[in-house]
Amino acid sequence: MxxxxxxxxxxxxxxxxxxxxxxxxxxxxxxxxxxxxxxFKTPDDVRAGNLLTLPVEWTLIGWVKAWDTVQSYFWNSFMITVPAVIISTFIGALNGYALSKWSFKGSNLLFSLLLFGCFIPFQVILLPMSFTLGKLGLANTTAGLVLVHVIYGLAFTTLFFRNYYVGVPDALIKAARLDGAGFFTIFWKILLPLSTPIVMVSLIWQFTQVWNDFLFGVVFASGSAQPITVALNNLVNTSTGAKEYNVDMAAAMIAALPTLLVYIFAGKYFVRGLTSGVVKG
Amino acid sequence: MAALELRNVRKTYGNAAQEALKGINISIEAGQFLILVGPSGCGKSTLMNAIAGLEDISSGAILLGGEDLTGVEPKDRDIAMVFQSYALYPTMTVRENIAFGLKIRKTPAEQIAAEVDRVAKLLQIEHLLDRKPSQLSGGQQQRVAMGRALARRPKLYLFDEPLSNLDAKLRVEMRTEIKLMHQRLKTTTVYVTHDQIEAMTLGDRVAVMKDGAVQQFGTPQEIYNNPANLFVASFIGSPPMNFIPVALENHEGRPGVRLDSAGGSVCLPLPQLASNLADGREAVLGVRPEQIGLGRGQEAGGPVLEARVQVVEPTGPDTLVYVEVNGVQVCCRIAPVDTPAIGSNMLLELDIERLVLFDPTTGARIA
Known part of the structure; x- marks a missing residue:
């Protein structure tokens, strides 16, 4: 039928x-x-002007040259992104757990204030943040950039985890407390094993945000410590010599590749994590 | 196992005007089975959480085995609890669920294994040990939840409406099983329910609660036969006690109540009623359905009431017959062989000794 x-x-x-x-x-x-x-075209082929035609001669020279130029910045981006993503996800999970399962006086207010962080535009905090980083001795360092991304990401990751953990039955926490488990034991043994979908959401979200960030990178990092987004911009905007569009395009692809791969391999978790209920009572 | 004593336990939530617990005093001996029963919102779950230490009390004391639990963390109270939702750890197998509390308390591995085996055998869940909770039926989850509580051999067991998520048949089975288990293990238990049948069948002691206060505390039989007030009388018993509005009067010098029905009017003498009360004032007469029997006629002794049969409900073991007395419907439980025809008149005899009287405004017991 x-x-x-x-x-x-x-x-x-x-x-x-x-x-x-x-x-x-x-x-x-x-x-x-x-x-x-x-x-994949040669510079001459590009200049011929047929955007949508196949390359006359397939070549990797664009990719090789692009990789040579942005390679070190590509790893810079990894050095910034991986710790920033892991730390902000972990602290977000801990925050969400505390805010949803150990509500204390003013916990709702604290959560509302944290949420506020989701709506603050990047530009607003540039000056105070660079001042703070200077005071901390972290100006122009990778660690400083990681710190900025962790703090900025916390608002989102806390929101994700808090809303996910609200759906976990309180009885589970009570049972664990009576079984003798404390704050951290419950977090490690009971909640984190339940959190795969939302951890995925947080990882993807944070990875995309941090990897694709340009503004913080261009402001808080300089020279050889810059992330790939900034390097790409510098490469494309050089005014000397002939424009090598094949190199620009290859470099842009290299810059976009990690986030693409993350979506391809973990994307299904993203949708599932945002839509699924947690545990049935 | 240890004795439990609640001394004037009070609880107020935040700035709430009403107290959630209004001075609870209950004391049970080691090995006894205490039932907290009452309608939802009566404070029974709050009281249980307070005993577990999951909620703080505002004043009073909770003593377990003579030791004051005030300020003691839940994990240090040595109490196990079975939750209404079972609250099994979803990512752990049944074995890990049962062992969790022991592992946290750093019990040696071989001892944990032995304990899990013992509990699994006791509850007949040996074949389920390697499954996850989501692969179990409701009844099996219930057993595992009990197993988790039994594994640690704590001082006190708390059951929070453990049967209310099961279907009717399984509920009766598990009820018997819990009772059997308690008889075997002699564990001190506090059991919260809103089901008066569970309260009657399981408890050594029953505390009937309403609006944060204990209405009556006693054995199931005391509470059934001798309810302290109208609320307790109406809450315990199924089908519920009949409440007949009556006027107290003197009949030939003896205190009694008048009952009117389609078949006539009769004055029922109540020897338990103080004669100075019988001054025409209003009261509520409480009669349990089984306290109304088929009348054998005047010569048998007691006064007999003749009433018209309105509804007949055969339940199998006995038949419920509804008649009208003093303007209200009254349920009588009689033997199926005596089932009368609908619309006919039947003779009724009341078990005078066991009738109770309440004040219609306060609900307090008069006699």
Whole structure:
């Protein structure tokens, strides 16, 4: 029955919907296609001006040159992103646990204030933050940049974990307390093992945010410590010599690759983590 | 196992105007089974959480085995609890669930294994030990939750409405099993329920609660036969006690109450009623359905009431017959062989000795 019904629905509406989706898809994917095609072309081929044609001669020279230029910045980005993501996710989980399961006087107020952090634009904190980093002796260091990203990410990760843990039955915590478990034991043994979906959400979110960040990177890091986003900008905006579009495109692809991979491999958790209920009572 | 004593336990939430617990005094001996029963919102769960240490009390004292628990952390109270939702750790196997409390208390591994085996055998869940809670049925989860509580051999067990998520048949089975277990292990237990049948069948002592206060504390039989007030009388018993509005009067020099029905009017003498009360004032007569029997006629002795049968409900072991007395419907429980025809008149005889009287405004017991 259901089969024949859905087959009947394969009518004008269905076709219209799919056509719309295909068009939308193309709109989003054509720039990516142009980037990929251009990155594999020779400079002469690029200058010939046919954006959407296949390369006359497939070549990796763009990629090799791009990698040579941005390689060290690529690792810089990793050195910034990995600790920032892990630390902010971990502290966010701890915050969310404390705020949802050990509510104390003023815990709701504290949570509201933390939420406020989600809405503060980056630009607003640039000056006070650079002042603070200077005082801490962390100006222009990778550690300083990690600190900035951890603090900025905490508002989001705390929100994720707090809302996830609110759905965990309180009885579970009570049972563990009577079993003799303390604050941290309950966190490690009971809650964290339940948290895979929301940990995934937090990791993906933070990774994307930190990796793609340009503003903090350009302000709080300098010279050889800059992240790849800044390096890419410098590469593309050089005014000397002929424009090497194939190198620019390859470098942009390299810069975007990690976040793409994270979405491809963990994306299903992202949707699942944001939509699933936690545990049934 | 240890005796439990609650001394004037009070609890007020935040700035709430009403106290959640209004001075609870209960004391049970080691090995006794205490039931806290009452409608939702009566404070029974608050009281249980206070005993467990999951909620602080505002004043008073909770003593377990003579030791004051005030300020003692839940983990140090040596109390185990079975939750209504079971609260099994979802990521752990049944074995790990049962062993968790022992592991935290740094019990040696071989001792943990032995304890898990003992409990699993006791509850017949040996074949489930390596499963996750999500792979278990409601009844099996219930057993595991009990196993987790039993594993540590604590001083006190708390049961928070443990059967209310089970279907009717399983509930009766598990009830018997809990009773059997208690008879075998002689564990001091506090059991919260809103189900008066569980209260009657399981408890050594029952505390009937309402609005944060204990209405009556006693054995199930005391509470059933001798309710302290209208609330207790109405809450305990199924089908519930009949409440008939009556006027107290003197009949031939003896205090009694008048009952009117379709078949006539009769004055029921109540020897337990002080004669100075019988001055025409209003009262509520409490009669349990089984205290109304088929009348055998005047010559048998007691006064007999003739009433018209309105509804007949055969339940199997006995039949519930509804008649109208003093303008209210009265339920009588009689043997199926005596089932009368609907619309006919039947003779009724009341068990005078066991009738109770309440004040209609305060609900307090008069006689």
């Amino acid at each position: 259901a089969d024949s019904l859905s087959r009947k629905r394969l009518s004008f509406n269905r076709i219209a919907i799919h056509a719309t989706l295909l068009v939308a898809c193309a709109v989003y994917l054509v720039p990516l296609l142009v980037m990929l095609l251009t990155s």
